[in-house]
Amino acid sequence: MKGRESGMPDEAYWVSFFDPEAILDRLLGARGGTYNLLEFGCGYGTFTLPAASRTRGRVTALDIEPTMVRLVEQRARDAGLAHVHAETRDFVDQGTGVADGSQGHVMVFNLLHIEDPLALLREAHRALQPGGILSVIHWRSDIETPRGPPRAIRPKPAQCALWLAETGFDSVLQVDLGPAAPYHFGMLAKRAAS
Numbered sequence: 272m273k274g275r276e277s278g279m280p281d282e283a284y285w286v287s288f289f290d291p292e293a294i295l296d297r298l299l300g301a302r303g304g305t306y307n308l309l310e311f312g313c314g315y316g317t318f319t320l321p322a323a324s325r326t327r328g329r330v331t332a333l334d335i336e337p338t339m340v341r342l343v344e345q346r347a348r349d350a351g352l353a354h355v356h357a358e359t360r361d362f363v364d365q366g367t368g369v370a371d372g373s374q375g376h377v378m379v380f381n382l383l384h385i386e387d388p389l390a391l392l393r394e395a396h397r398a399l400q401p402g403g404i405l406s407v408i409h410w411r412s413d414i415e416t417p418r419g420p421p422r423a424i425r426p427k428p429a430q431c432a433l434w435l436a437e438t439g440f441d442s443v444l445q446v447d448l449g450p451a452a453p454y455h456f457g458m459l460a461k462r463a464a465s
């Protein structure tokens with residue numbers, strides 16, 4: 272089932288809302304990693320491709336929309352990023368399909384307003400290896416924003432922190448994304464090391 276309010280506007284408009292490289296500098300850190308990375312709902316690949324240039328591990332990018340998946344596949348090919356594997360998959364109905372504890376990093380960007388965020392976070396926790404990191408960004412609800420799901424269904428950082436604790440994450444922290452994302456907040460959480 273496609274998550275509510277998860278359709279995308281024109282790409283040019285979408286990418287005007289943030290600076291993906293600067294956001295990933297704060298959430299993923301430097302290039303040269305070797306961890307596997309999983310992205311729920313990759314959309315245009317706005318974050319997939321910049322993230323893939325930071326790790327040589329397998330990058331799994333899932334989206335329910337075949338057109339988005341084809342676009343990301345093509346872009347990865349054009350960029351020579353052979354370790355990116357985009358897949359048409361409904362993570363709500365089918366899960367992510369990755370092995371337990373197989374991922375070093377999981378990205379959940381602009382998605383936590385879906386109907387069952389706890390199920391998504393449980394699946395992210397299952398996918399992460401001990402010590403693995405989850406990153407989240409979402410539209411702020413405390414300011415006017417030019418786009419985003421209705422404010423009533425946007426989770427606030429404190430709500431996300433509660434959900435993350437409930438689904439087994441620890442070391443939850445809010446990350447100031449600064450001018451890279453004036454309309455978004457960021458969060459990081461860890462799957463406990465053991």
Ligand SMILES: C[S@@+](CC[C@H](N)C(=O)[O-])C[C@H]1O[C@@H](n2cnc3c(N)ncnc32)[C@H](O)[C@@H]1O
Nearest residue numbers: 272273274277312314334335361362363380381
């Ligand atoms: C709001 S967009 C965000 C895209 C990307 N994460 C970003 O921030 O640029 C949400 C994406 O999730 C996808 N999506 C929604 N429900 C899904 C589901 N059940 N399984 C897989 N993808 C889904 C949509 O097709 C859309 O591309």
